[in-house]
Amino acid sequence: MAKHGAIIAVLLLSLLSPAAMGSAAVLTDPTGLYSTFIGDHWVYQAHHSSTDLMVFYGEADHELLYFQRLGPVAYSSARDFAQRSVELYGAPGGLEEFQLVGDFQAVEVAGEWGVSCSYSYQDGQGNTLWEYRIFLVLPGGEGFSIAFSDSKPEAADLPLLLEDILHHWRWLF
Amino acid sequence: MVRNRLRLTCLILVFVLLLGAAAPSSAATISARFERTLGSGTAPALIKEYGGEYIPPIQQRLWLEEVFARLTACVGREDVEYTLTVLNSREANAFSLPGGYVFITRGLLNLIGGDEAQLAAVLGHEIAHVEKKHGVNAVLRQMGLTVLAEVGALALDFISGELVRLAGATLVQVLQLGWGREAEFEADAVGQSLAVQAGFDPIGAIGLLDRLAQVNSSEEPVHLFSTHPDVQQRRQRLETALGSFWSEPVVVGDSKVLERLNQGRNSDQSGRTDPKGRYMLELSGQPGGLRVFDEQNREYVTWVPQASVREAAWSPQGDYLALLVEAEAGGEVWITDRWGYVVEQLKVQGDVAAFCWSPHGRALALDVVGPGEKRVMAAYLGEKAYVEVSRGLTAQGSCWLDDGLYFLHNGRWYQTQPPEVVQVRIDHPVPVVLQRKRVLNPTLIKEGNTYRLTRPALTLP
Numbered sequence: 001m002a003k004h005g006a007i008i009a010v011l012l013l014s015l016l017s018p019a020a021m022g023s024a025a026v027l028t029d030p031t032g033l034y035s036t037f038i039g040d041h042w043v044y045q046a047h048h049s050s051t052d053l054m055v056f057y058g059e060a061d062h063e064l065l066y067f068q069r070l071g072p073v074a075y076s077s078a079r080d081f082a083q084r085s086v087e088l089y090g091a092p093g094g095l096e097e098f099q100l101v102g103d104f105q106a107v108e109v110a111g112e113w114g115v116s117c118s119y120s121y122q123d124g125q126g127n128t129l130w131e132y133r134i135f136l137v138l139p140g141g142e143g144f145s146i147a148f149s150d151s152k153p154e155a156a157d158l159p160l161l162l163e164d165i166l167h168h169w170r171w172l173f
Numbered sequence: 174m175v176r177n178r179l180r181l182t183c184l185i186l187v188f189v190l191l192l193g194a195a196a197p198s199s200a201a202t203i204s205a206r207f208e209r210t211l212g213s214g215t216a217p218a219l220i221k222e223y224g225g226e227y228i229p230p231i232q233q234r235l236w237l238e239e240v241f242a243r244l245t246a247c248v249g250r251e252d253v254e255y256t257l258t259v260l261n262s263r264e265a266n267a268f269s270l271p272g273g274y275v276f277i278t279r280g281l282l283n284l285i286g287g288d289e290a291q292l293a294a295v296l297g298h299e300i301a302h303v304e305k306k307h308g309v310n311a312v313l314r315q316m317g318l319t320v321l322a323e324v325g326a327l328a329l330d331f332i333s334g335e336l337v338r339l340a341g342a343t344l345v346q347v348l349q350l351g352w353g354r355e356a357e358f359e360a361d362a363v364g365q366s367l368a369v370q371a372g373f374d375p376i377g378a379i380g381l382l383d384r385l386a387q388v389n390s391s392e393e394p395v396h397l398f399s400t401h402p403d404v405q406q407r408r409q410r411l412e413t414a415l416g417s418f419w420s421e422p423v424v425v426g427d428s429k430v431l432e433r434l435n436q437g438r439n440s441d442q443s444g445r446t447d448p449k450g451r452y453m454l455e456l457s458g459q460p461g462g463l464r465v466f467d468e469q470n471r472e473y474v475t476w477v478p479q480a481s482v483r484e485a486a487w488s489p490q491g492d493y494l495a496l497l498v499e500a501e502a503g504g505e506v507w508i509t510d511r512w513g514y515v516v517e518q519l520k521v522q523g524d525v526a527a528f529c530w531s532p533h534g535r536a537l538a539l540d541v542v543g544p545g546e547k548r549v550m551a552a553y554l555g556e557k558a559y560v561e562v563s564r565g566l567t568a569q570g571s572c573w574l575d576d577g578l579y580f581l582h583n584g585r586w587y588q589t590q591p592p593e594v595v596q597v598r599i600d601h602p603v604p605v606v607l608q609r610k611r612v613l614n615p616t617l618i619k620e621g622n623t624y625r626l627t628r629p630a631l632t633l634p
Contacts, residue, residue: 048607057609064609074600085603093228095606123608131606145604 029054029172033069033144034110037168039161058161062129062151065162070143079104081143082115082135095121097128101156107134109146110169118156130155132162139173205252205272207337208309212272214341219268219276219348220260227261227279235599237282240292240373241275243597247370250304257296265388268348269299271308284384289597290368290377291384297364297371298378305359307352312343354402361407362414369418372595378411379556416560418592419551425579425586434572434579434586444486444495444530449511454485454494463496465513476513484527488534493554495528495537506539508554519552521559531573538562538571538578549580551591562589 024037031051041059048055052069075081082104090098098121107116114136123129131149138144148162149155220226229237237257245255255273260266265281275296285291302308316339351357365375386404425431445454453466462478463485477496483504484497493516496507503524508517519525523541530537531551539550549563549571566587568580577590618625 048610053605055607062609064607066607068604070602070604071598073602084601088231088603089606091231093234094231121606129608133604135604143602143604147604147606149607 027054029067029069031069032172033138033142034067034172035170036165038165058150060150060152062127062149064147064149065165066147068145068147070145072141073137073143074141075137075143078113078115078135078137081137082117085135086117086119089119089121095119097122101130107158109134109136109166110171112136112138112171114144116158120153120156127151132156132158138171204309205250208253208303208306209272210337211309211312211340211344212270212274214337215270215344216258216274218345219270220258223264223266223276223278224261227259229259229279229282231603232605233282235602236287236289236597237292239597239599240289241296243371243373244293244296244300244367247367248300248304253303255300255303265385267295267299269302269308270344270348271303271306271312273303275299275303284388285381288377288380290374290594291381292377293368293371293373294364294375294378294381297367297373298360299364300367301360301363302352302356304363305356307356307360308344308347311347311352311356312340315343315347316340357402358407358410361411365411365414366418369592372593374594375411375415375418375592376553376556376558379408379415379553379558382408382411383556412558412560415558416562416564419560419562420577420590422562422564422566422580422582422587422589425588430574430576430579430588431586433574447487448489448491451511456482456485458483460499463513474513476509477507477515480507486528486530488530489532490534492534495530497525497528503542506537506552517554517557519554519557521550521552523548527570529571529573531578532575536573538573538580540568540571540580549578551578563587564589 023040025040026035027038028035038056042056042065043058045055045057048066052071054067056065057063058065073081075084086100089095090100099119101118101120104115104117107114114134116132116134118130118132120128120130129149129151130153131147132155133148134146136144136146146162146166148159150159228234237259241255241257248255253273255275257275257277259282260276260278262278263280264278265284267275267277267281269275276299277295281295282292285295352360361378365378368377369375382404425434445456447453451468453468455464455466457464458481460481462475462480463482465474465476466472467474477498480496481499482496483499486495487493488495492511494509494511494513496509498505498507504526506519506525506528507515508519509515519537519539521539521541523543525539526542526547527540528537535554537552537554539552541548541550546565546567547569548561548565549568551560551562553559562578563580563582566580566582568582571578571580573579577588579586579588581587
């Protein structure tokens with residue numbers, strides 16, 4: 001009986017492990033700020049990325065995931081950071097047809113509290129895109145942002161794909 | 174026109190007589206008000222002429238605002254409120270109007286790209302025109318009011334109306350012709366100095382002139398040049414001024430620094446070691462070029478076969494290799510890229526005896542022998558600009574460390590520092606919003622036993 005129990009536990013663990021999630025890889029930020037698991041269907045985009053920006057394309061036509069380090073910021077809180085950003089996204093020179101979808105919400109990313117929000121806008125080809133974004137001011141005053149966008153309105157809610165990435169998120173400081 | 178000018182002069186004379194003993198401080202305020210009125214009255218027509226106002230994307234706008242704010246924080250005139258407007262024109266141009274109205278076109282911004290020093294140079298130049306009242310003085314001069322310039326402004330403020338309209342029309346005419354040769358030279362000097370005070374590299378002004386000259390000769394004419402003095406003269410003056418931004422050489426007393434300096438140049442690692450680890454240099458000092466062992470291809474290659482190389486050193490980042498080459502006039506420094514192709518030859522008067530890289534890899538310290546005394550020159554790559562940093566002191570050797578450039582004079586080390594450059598940092602940045610780029614897939618075509626990749630067809634959205 002105990003033997004069966006152990007087998008079941010191993011099976012459960014293997015099912016829960018990242019390797020069983022349709023194969024995933026550990027992503028460690030080259031600057032050593034964070035790590036997480038990224039599913040294989042996310043394709044890293046070297047031409048978009050830099051030391052401070054990591055960009056991935058998903059399977060769908062407009063699916064996009066990116067993490068950005070912004071360096072030291074003078075924002076006193078993540079809410080200020082989010083508010084100012086949204087204000088500029090909606091201002092001239094910002095995003096076309098920008099619309100905030102829902103209120104700011106507090107969100108926890110591996111023990112750090114940030115603010116999330118979602119919005120829609122129009123890209124250069126006239127497609128409406130929805131984006132879910134988290135704003136964080138990390139200890140030491142560094143700004144950080146996690147964003148997920150797609151052409152489906154569901155992207156405005158915390159998508160399952162991102163939920164999984166956030167679940168495995170670890171800060172390396 | 175002559176009748177108008179006469180009438181205007183009479184009017185002003187009457188007002189000056191009437192106003193008599195106005196306090197000088199109020200005259201200054203009134204003058205600033207007149208400038209503001211003149212500028213604000215002319216700005217809308219100019220904005221329209223240049224395709225209207227352009228609002229740059231958020232990130233670029235924040236960067237622009239930060240550079241502009243840093244510059245305007247260093248100005249001397251407190252009676253001017255500066256504003257920056259980006260114009261929706263492809264023409265590379267920038268100008269300013271009395272009262273603090275500064276304009277730059279989208280075309281010039283594109284040309285400058287992300288170069289902070291060059292942006293600071295052009296904005297500094299335009300701010301300098303306002304600081305020195307070049308615009309308003311040119312207008313008054315054109316209207317025949319040279320002598321009455323300051324006092325006239327006092328009276329003009331009370332007349333306003335027709336007079337301001339007339340002055341505005343004159344301003345547009347004068348703007349097409351430029352503020353004058355001496356005004357442009359002065360704006361160059363004041364602008365460069367302003368850029369340094371604000372923490373930007375003064376070399377930006379020279380880099381910008383070179384870039385504009387390149388565009389001017391290759392593509393469409395750059396309007397910015399048509400109203401300005403000869404580029405070579407401006408460049409020469411800006412280059413001469415570079416030296417004034419370096420600190421006066423001082424004797425080094427710090428024993429730790431002296432210890433490091435006495436170990437000799439490139440003490441942390443030999444300049445012959447490729448920072449990227451691919452090439453090994455073998456210097457023979459004989460004609461026939463530089464023998465290099467390529468670790469990647471496991472073979473020897475010869476670079477610059479036409480030259481006799483006395484010394485070689487990689488830049489700190491390993492992007493360039495500096496060679497001390499035996500030339501007719503003595504030692505000369507050539508710069509090659511990572512594949513041994515000469516990209517620049519530094520020409521200085523005299524024989525270069527030795528050199529060392531700056532920590533950022535954008536400049537070199539050259540030990541130059543003759544004509545006259547031995548001296549140390551800082552050579553800026555790309556801009557090909559030179560500064561004598563030893564300031565007339567006989568220098569026997571140099572070493573460029575993180576905290577400054579050092580040279581040996583009469584057995585003692587002296588330190589001099591280049592102007593401090595502070596990179597633009599935005600206090601309240603905003604994350605980028607990205608969109609997916611179209612992925613272009615090439616087609617694989619089988620031709621006999623070989624495969625060929627076709628160039629992907631680009632379809633515009």
